Amino acid sequence: MVNLEVKLKDLVLKNPVMTASGTFGFGEEFADFIDLSDLGGIIVKGTTRHHREGNPYPRMAETPSGMLNAVGLQNKGVENFCQDIYPRIKDYQTNVMVNVSGSMVQDYVETAAMINDLEHIPGIELNISCPNVKEGGMAFGTSCASAEEVVREVRKVYKKHLMVKLSPNVTDITAIAKAVEGQGADSVSLINTLLGMAIDAETRRPLLSTVTGGLSGPCVKPVALRMVWQVAQAVNIPVVGLGGIMNAKDAIEFILAGATAIQIGTANFIDPQVSVKVVEGIKNYMIRHQVSDINDLIGAINLK
């Protein structure tokens, strides 16, 4: 038997495979395809203080080895989450974390405080990196001062695991990671999507209603891997790696680069069973490499 259990500070994951916010709905959408209890955790759809309609159509454009999205945090607000959605998902036998987003610090604080009261939600992922919301989102994650402020204020009201999701659209992601660590973040997850755009040459029009959008999929994996490696060396809190993971081999690469856990995002759209296949694949890799404890692989990249 191999040990797949990892810990993000006090948060125990039965295996390092989580699913990324915005790609996994509330988990329910995948219940026909997989047993959610096979996963280390799921991070449900970005939730804001108030209802958001999101951006107009078109919101998606396929790219070589990936896709751009401009969903814009469509959600019914945190009150709806607590009243309607939470009762439906609270008994999933996995760590159900909520991705929290906002356009003002106060929004983040109020949303986090309401989720803090939900017994079966062991943590939140603070989204300071959404590129698709005009009035904020990514803006918090692109300067140390604003990242520090939002994490500091949320930390005052949120008592459970506080993961902060970082934006790759910065000059030095390690500076932001250190800044949020300094304000009490329990872990960091990276990367959110890379800001990109697509144009239809025939019509000369942008392919997204917002012109720019977030790029995800295997095309971003080398960038994500590099950033995870850099951040893992810069901070002392656990790093959760994501960006273009399509299979167990990709997941292992992130773990070797220093990720304690990984998230699967865009791949869920192509294969709704990919997350459990990655768990199996990690196990097989460990058996093949005679590694009995997944924790021995974290940051085990051989640079010699």
Place this chain on the structure above:
Amino acid sequence: MKKLIQDFELVKHEELNCEHFILDIKAYEALPEILPGQFVNVRVDNNSSVFLRRPLSIHNVDYERNVIQLFVKRIGEGTKSLGELKIGDKLSVVYPLGNSYSIPKNSKTLLIGGGCGVAPLLYLAKHLHEAGNEVTIILGVRSSYDAVGLEVYKPYGRILVTTEDGSQGEKGYPTHHSVLKNESFDYSFTCGPEPMMKAVAAYSESKGIPCEVSLENTMACGFGACLCCVTDTKKGNKCVCTEGPVFNIKDLKW
């Protein structure tokens, strides 16, 4: 309805003309119930530049042989690559997805399809016919060259054609067909280019009859996770993949 991900095998590939083709794909186990208007999301494995699955309407279902028929138009890389699949090739299919057209009973029903929008209308016509409805299908195409494969509709109702160049049936768009002036209907159903569906919606509103349209949209997942394929309705943004693809026009901002 439980959604599945399964491998299918291509058992028949019929070229209708240089643009359109029909794929018969066979499941290795018994098919679940599939409703008219539902779709599949297929993975295009034979072209590495196609990243996402491609949503395709279900044209027909043969429960005895466990075969789903897909009516496809070559539009982009994904559909072109699907047209290159060989008999015996495997396809990963997520299905059955989406809601369905409603099936009234013992009524006069009108089905209007344009271009490859005819795809879901055959299976719909079958269900309407079985529920005791009188079925009239108008297919609008550019010319007689595109008016292919019409005989399959005949067991289920009357099939009428309009061509833009007048080379077959009546000349003009399907909403200009004389049958709309000469007869009345209780329900209308449509799928095709949006201007055509809007014309069907306007006709239906003027006659005060219910009208259901099947919308097309770019999708990533097809089962309500990505929230990419929204359409703006009177009740806010709705996912075409889960709350559609079939919408009653009274809910749309048309």
